[in-house]
Amino acid sequence: MTAETKNAKAATQFGLTLVQKILYGLILVAATIVVVPLSPVFSGPVGTVIFVLYGIFIGVLAWYVSTAWGFSLEVRKSEMVVRDTRGTTVIPLDKVGMLVRGGRNPLFPAIWVVLRGVDVGRALPEKGVNPRTQELLTQFQKRNPGKKLTFVPIPAICLRSVGGFVGELKERIPPLTVDERLGGK
Numbered sequence: 001m002t003a004e005t006k007n008a009k010a011a012t013q014f015g016l017t018l019v020q021k022i023l024y025g026l027i028l029v030a031a032t033i034v035v036v037p038l039s040p041v042f043s044g045p046v047g048t049v050i051f052v053l054y055g056i057f058i059g060v061l062a063w064y065v066s067t068a069w070g071f072s073l074e075v076r077k078s079e080m081v082v083r084d085t086r087g088t089t090v091i092p093l094d095k096v097g098m099l100v101r102g103g104r105n106p107l108f109p110a111i112w113v114v115l116r117g118v119d120v121g122r123a124l125p126e127k128g129v130n131p132r133t134q135e136l137l138t139q140f141q142k143r144n145p146g147k148k149l150t151f152v153p154i155p156a157i158c159l160r161s162v163g164g165f166v167g168e169l170k171e172r173i174p175p176l177t178v179d180e181r182l183g184g185k
Helices: 003-010 018-033 044-069 131-143 162-172
Strands: 072-075 079-084 087-092 096-102 110-116 149-155
Touching: 018 044, 072 162, 096 131, 096 149, 096 162, 110 131, 110 162, 131 149
Parallel strands: none
Antiparallel strands: 072 079, 079 087, 096 110, 110 149
16 A cells, blocks of 8 residues: 555545535525526515525525535544534544434434544434434444443535445444445445
8 A cells, every 4th residue: 555545545525525515606696696587487476485485495505505615524544523614523433333314304314423432522312313213322322331422413415425424434443333224234
């Protein structure tokens, strides 16, 4: 293995590229500019409903672009660095125990990186979790009695490739438990 290969393997970026972020921003600008030519469609009672739905679409698109623009995920040799609008979170890879599909929104799922014995991330929720996710978390808690379990959410829409991210972590952390809904067994 050459020195370049070792350095390339030491840190891998999984966030969107700058070109992807710029393209998403241009799509948002184009969708906003289209409002003026579409103004005749927005007249009358049906037009008002269409206008409100279009406004919701623009809002969701703006949220996505702003979230993706501020998000970055880097997997290093011994840690994962997550940068988002809340700040920077450093996750030691030796504390990662499980990857599970989480989140309450089925349209915008998140990957929960479940950690054991470390004060990084959020406490596991008691309610409002998908039954399959809750079952996996309960099994993981039984295998790790007495350890504090936390999680760090990774928005799946902000990753270049969910399968690539999961595969990279499975390679770096051999005993990693992965939710089959993420493409791992």
